[in-house]
Amino acid sequence: MKTVHRNAVKPLVSCGIVHTTDRPHLSIIIPAWNEEAALPLTLDSLLTVLEAENLRDRSEIVVVSDGSTDTTVAAATASLKGRAEYVVVDLARNVGSHAAIRCGLSHASGDHIVVLSADGQDPPDTIPPMLQKLESGSDIVWGLRAGRDNDPFSKRASAGAFYRMFRWLTGLEYPPSGLDFVGFTKQVNSAVSQYTERNLPLFLLIYNLGYSQAVVPYERAERVAGTSGWSFRKRTKLAVDMITAFSAAPIRLVSLLGVIVAFLGFSFGLLTMIRAIVTDIPVSGWSSMIVLTSVMSGTILLGIAAIGEYVWRSLDETRGRPIYLERDVLASERPKDP
Known part of the structure; x- marks a missing residue:
């Protein structure tokens, strides 16, 4: 399969993987920041699941390198080339995972969209049951953690305290297990694209859009490789964004x-x-x-x-x-x- 630079070739022409329709059935968005070690393992696991479920030829994988300073872009391209339809976006600077996901959504063309973490903590084998619920009529399907046992006690305690404070301040619901593994329809994607705020807590927005929702329980795995870039400063900024974006x-x-x-x-x-x-x-x-x-x-x-x-x-x-x-x-x- 040949790789093209979209900013140099418009429009894309036919070649490579054969679909039953011109538009893929499923788009999988993967934001990644300095994930050269974990991303190939996550993509291998994802492609194995897609192949087993006969979804590979009906799917596209959109990897967004969030200003990575390592070889994340090369690792993504090498892992996907000849194996799946893909888009790899290299952002000029680090803008945060939620902005990177919004970039990925602008490139997604599938009827259904799933946001997957690059570190392997969101198991790809949860995608087929999520897709089944989307095809059954749900607009949004969340991967619901069975627990946060893999997180340190300090992180679990601070997260629980924040979620209680958030519900008290805003009157909005927010699951104590968190929101970060989600699938939704192209209609929801179209609705999300109408929100243009810079400091937008994306998952909280999706959760409160008003569309029908369902959940699929899953066990959150350990990171497959590398170290997390989800620092205390980034968590604090997201917490402030969540409160200021939805409450006075x-x-x-x-x-x-x-x-x-x-x-x-x-x-x-x-x-x-x-x-x-x-x-x-x-x-x-x-x-x-x-x-x-x-x-x-x-x-x-x-x-x-x-x-x-x-x-x-x-x-x-x-x-x-x-x-x-x-x-x-x-x-x-x-x-x-x-």
């Missing part, structure tokens, strides 16, 4: 906190005046002033920080900069109907 609760909480602090301040001032007029008890000086100043300063800084998150996101949107830039797109040539 932080600003309202800051407003409420301001009212409470102001009430306490006025009450303390009134109490101080009464004590000075009615009693001979001397007014507290230095210590009280330091405590009040610290509380007020902390409250003001907290309010500025919360409002600043929303202001920064508004500024980020008004700039109109592209969410991602594609350095190159490598693709197998798509066949036409015989």
Whole structure:
């Protein structure tokens, strides 16, 4: 099978793998950042499942290298060339997994779409039952983890605390096992493409679109190779994005906190005046002033920080900069109907 550069050859012409229709039945999106070790193993496992289920000739695999600095692009191309219809997108810089997935969705042409992790933790053999539910009428099918036993206790505890806080702040549901393995129809993909925010928590958006949903339980595996790039900083940013994208609760909480602090301040001032007029008890000086100043300063800084998150996101949107830039797109040539 010949590989073509899509930015150099338009449109793609027929050659290579034979489909029953011009458009593939299934598109599998795999975002990858520095996954040269894990990605070939994941693709081998995926292709084995597709072959066993007679899906290989009706599927396309879209790998998005999220600004990788290793040989992820070469590893993806070498693993897929001659074995499946594929698109390998090389992004110019790292933009995050959710933006990389959105890039992959723009290249997906299948009737059904599945998002799969590159590290092998999402088992490819879960895809056939997910596809069955999509073909049975569900618009969205989630791979639901049976548990988080493979995660450290600290990660499980912090995730559980965040999900409870998130539901309290936004009123939205979010499964405690997380959302990151999903399949959906092209209609859902079309709906997702209408959302253009830069800092968009993609899976949370899909979960709350309103389309019919189903779940397929699965056991999340260990990473097949390499180390995770899902750092604490990235998890924190996603958490803030999730809250600010779907709720104004932080600003309202800051407003409420301001009212409470102001009430306490006025009450303390009134109490101080009464004590000075009615009693001979001397007014507290230095210590009280330091405590009040610290509380007020902390409250003001907290309010500025919360409002600043929303202001920064508004500024980020008004700039109109592209969410991602594609350095190159490598693709197998798509066949036409015989």
